Amino acid sequence: MTEKQVKRPRPKVPAKSAKKTKTLTHSTVLLIVASLILGFIFIYFLPSTKPTSLTPEPTFAAKKAAPTVTPIKSAVKESVKEAKAAVKEAVKEAKEAVKKAAPTGDLGVKEVVEDVKDAVKAAAPKKGEEEGIEYAADGNGWKKQILVAGDGKATPQKGDMISMHYTGTFAKDGKKFDSSLDRGQPLEAPIGVGNLIRGWDEAVLTMTKGEKAKLLVDYTAAYGEQGHPGGIPPKSDLIFELELVDFKKSNRVEVEEVVPIIPIEDQVVAAEGNNWKKVIVKEGDGVSFPSKGDKIVMQYTGRFQSSGKKFDSSLERGTPLEIPIGAGMLIRGWDEGVPTMSVGEKALLYVGHEAAYGEGGFEPVIPPKADLVFEVELLEIKEETKA
Structure with missing residues (x-):
């Protein structure tokens, strides 16, 4: 072959495509996990660059307090602190998943992604909840925080007539949707008999006369997946500030248990x-x-x-x-x-x-x-x- 001759590369014959597998090495899985964690941190923990309105202070003043704003720097610092805890927990969960899968080589990408996502979501604080808050009572879909203790130990029983002041806001943005204070009259209704949302029917039974409380109600204990045409969107988590003004026992009158219903x-x-x-x-x-x-x-x-x-x-x-x-x-x-x-x-x-x-x-x-x-x-x- 002369100097003028040029070696031409031999065309590569495409190899038969091997069947793709979902199994991965430990290092690859951990690399994926690290990338996912960083992404989920930004999604769940870092605040928006817009000022964030805080939940109103635990007060029952009729006038709406002026909203306050969390400084961005402080919010980021706190969010990073929460994120670190979530990362630690997520990595722990991922390592456990890798250990379990290693003997069989079954390290599916989808499974690893879901494990990390669930771990980070679980570590994220829920809307309306505050760290360090002690809840005096809770149930299926609701939590109650006492703001002002009531008088005595007596609580309403099912069927009792309650007199209640309340203000209802949306957990996601703090926007008010209803308040008895705006009407100047407390709500009067029987409790525990299905006339009110389940969160109320169960939580108010734990209150004493004069008690003021903050009630966090999940949509499952409020207006459900369908919401309410009166201004409650589907799947709305709600927050109520309540004051049990009074409750009273009533004299029962016999009503026929069963009567024929005309179609x-x-x-x-x-x-x-x-x-x-x-x-x-x-x-x-x-x-x-x-x-x-x-x-x-x-x-x-x-x-x-x-x-x-x-x-x-x-x-x-x-x-x-x-x-x-x-x-x-x-x-x-x-x-x-x-x-x-x-x-x-x-x-x-x-x-x-x-x-x-x-x-x-x-x-x-x-x-x-x-x-x-x-x-x-x-x-x-x-x-x-x-x-």
Whole structure:
């Protein structure tokens, strides 16, 4: 071969593509883990460059306190501290996964990714929760922090009428969605009988008279996956500041346990909406109708459409229900149906489960997918007042 001749590279023959495998070496897995951890730190721990509004201080002043802002430098420092703890835990979890998989060589990328993701998520603080806070009581989907201790040791029992001031905010951004303080009147309602969200029905039973508390309620113990048309988006975690002003025992009046229910198809429907219908039993004044936010004074008995069996009655407590209408504190069938009634009217309100307690029900009182009928009487309307 002369100097002028040039060696031409022999064309490479493509090798048969080997079947890809999901098994990895220890070093490769740990490299992937390290990259994932850094990414998840930025997602879950480092704050936005925008100022962050803090949760309002534990006060029950009617006036809204001026929002405060966390300095970015301080927030980053605290977030990095939390991130380091999460990294340590995540690496530990990943190493354990590698150890378990090593003997068989089964180091799947998907499995490693999911393990790291779950470990970092578990270490991240939940919205609305604060480090170092002691919760005096908790349950399925709710936690209660006492702000001001109440008087004595007596707590409400199921069926008792409570008088409660409250302010409700969204856990994700602290935005207020409802407050009895704005109306200038406490909420009055029976507790523990399914008229209120489950978080309230369970947590308020742990409070004493005069107690002020902060209640963190997961969406599963509030308005669920569907939310509420009164202004609660789906899957909303909520925070309430509560003050139990008073509660009282009531004289029980016997109400028939079971009565035959006339099918709605055999009734004259006076008003209807999405999964609810109203039948008038006695006409009201035809003039005075409640508006959204007004406090209604109502006697009622609730029964199951399928059996006619009673599950709740204000008549048994001897005290009518007093509660704002259309504010998301009641089932949708009530929030939409009661405003069609005038003062003095008696009616039957047929409510399908979609407009009541949904597919999950409200155990142990209301079973899943329970269609209900209410015998209701609108006694009085107390118009909404601003503080």
